[in-house]
Amino acid sequence: MEEKEFILQLLNPKTQNNAFQKLLSDYKRPLYYHIRNIVLDHDDANDVLQNTFIKVYQNLNKFKGESKLYSWIYRIATNESITFINKKAKLSGASSSELKSKIVDNLRADSYFEGNEIQLKLQKAIHTLPEKQQLVFKMRYFEEIKYEEMSTILGTSVGALKASYHLAVKKIKILITKD
Amino acid sequence: MKEFKKNDENKITSGFTTPEGYFEQFTVELNSKLKLPKTEVKVVSIKTKRWLTSIAALLVVALSVSLYSKMVLSHSEENSTTENYITNHSEISQYDLITLLDTKDIENLGMELNTSNTKIDEEFANTNEIENYITE
Numbered sequence: 001m002e003e004k005e006f007i008l009q010l011l012n013p014k015t016q017n018n019a020f021q022k023l024l025s026d027y028k029r030p031l032y033y034h035i036r037n038i039v040l041d042h043d044d045a046n047d048v049l050q051n052t053f054i055k056v057y058q059n060l061n062k063f064k065g066e067s068k069l070y071s072w073i074y075r076i077a078t079n080e081s082i083t084f085i086n087k088k089a090k091l092s093g094a095s096s097s098e099l100k101s102k103i104v105d106n107l108r109a110d111s112y113f114e115g116n117e118i119q120l121k122l123q124k125a126i127h128t129l130p131e132k133q134q135l136v137f138k139m140r141y142f143e144e145i146k147y148e149e150m151s152t153i154l155g156t157s158v159g160a161l162k163a164s165y166h167l168a169v170k171k172i173k174i175l176i177t178k179d
Numbered sequence: 180m181k182e183f184k185k186n187d188e189n190k191i192t193s194g195f196t197t198p199e200g201y202f203e204q205f206t207v208e209l210n211s212k213l214k215l216p217k218t219e220v221k222v223v224s225i226k227t228k229r230w231l232t233s234i235a236a237l238l239v240v241a242l243s244v245s246l247y248s249k250m251v252l253s254h255s256e257e258n259s260t261t262e263n264y265i266t267n268h269s270e271i272s273q274y275d276l277i278t279l280l281d282t283k284d285i286e287n288l289g290m291e292l293n294t295s296n297t298k299i300d301e302e303f304a305n306t307n308e309i310e311n312y313i314t315e
Binding site: 021024025028029032033036037040042046049050053054057107112113114115116118119120122123138141142 | 190191192193194195196197198201202205206208209212213
């Protein structure tokens with residue numbers, strides 16, 4: 001089905017419910033991992049994922065089709081995740097990077113983290129990077145999102161994203177091979 | 180370094196997992212949440228509430244007064260209509276009225292009139308047509 005046709009189904013009250021169920025089934029897994037990579041904790045990821053889909057549902061009539069549906073949904077999810085982590089950090093009286101480092105340090109105790117040494121090492125290395133580089137690295141490396149798509153989601157040029165990713169990889173390689 | 184290449188079998192995953200059946204449960208929960216009414220409950224401040232209560236009370240008083248006066252007016256209208264009906268309808272004779280009244284009613288009427296013998300004598304003396312009434 002063409003995206004335009006699918007969007008029309010989402011906007012039509014008669015077909016909206018079925019179309020939204022399809023959207024939910026297509027997007028819930030990739031969006032969950034996208035959000036989880038940012039907020040790190042499962043319960044927080046669950047809250048943000050719910051908020052994301054509720055926002056998508058409530059704003060379907062505002063979607064003008066200027067960008068791809070995929071980019072629009074990912075943009076909402078990214079903004080929701082960043083807003084959530086900033087709010088949580090503010091409540092705990094720390095910066096968002098301090099909060100994330102703290103969560104990463106406690107990952108071993110997280111029931112929903114596999115706990116592999118190399119995975120833990122990678123997570124720790126990622127969270128030493130600047131915020132934007134972290135996001136670009138996670139979206140490219142874990143989620144395998146194309147630079148063009150990432151560009152529409154984050155509103156950054158493809159060139160800048162490529163540069164950011166290569167810088168991130170370089171730093172992570174050093175950190176992982178250091179010990 | 181091998182780990183950072185796309186589509187590599189040895190690629191390091193994020194390590195994040197979910198509880199069993201999480202995504203199925205998520206769909207159920209989200210659908211039930213989306214069926215909730217979206218309208219927000221309007222918060223009415225105490226000040227506004229007080230004003231609204233006062234206006235409502237005033238309206239109740241105004242309505243009650245107008246309703247009461249209307250009722251009283253319609254009641255008096257009803258009485259006069261009955262009286263007019265009785266006086267204007269010749270077929271109702273005093274005998275008809277007598278048959279409708281029992282002794283208790285007549286006693287009550289006498290109490291209401293409270294007529295003394297002297298007053299009756301005075302009335303006879305001053306009224307010329309009284310004889311007609313007596314003969315009837």
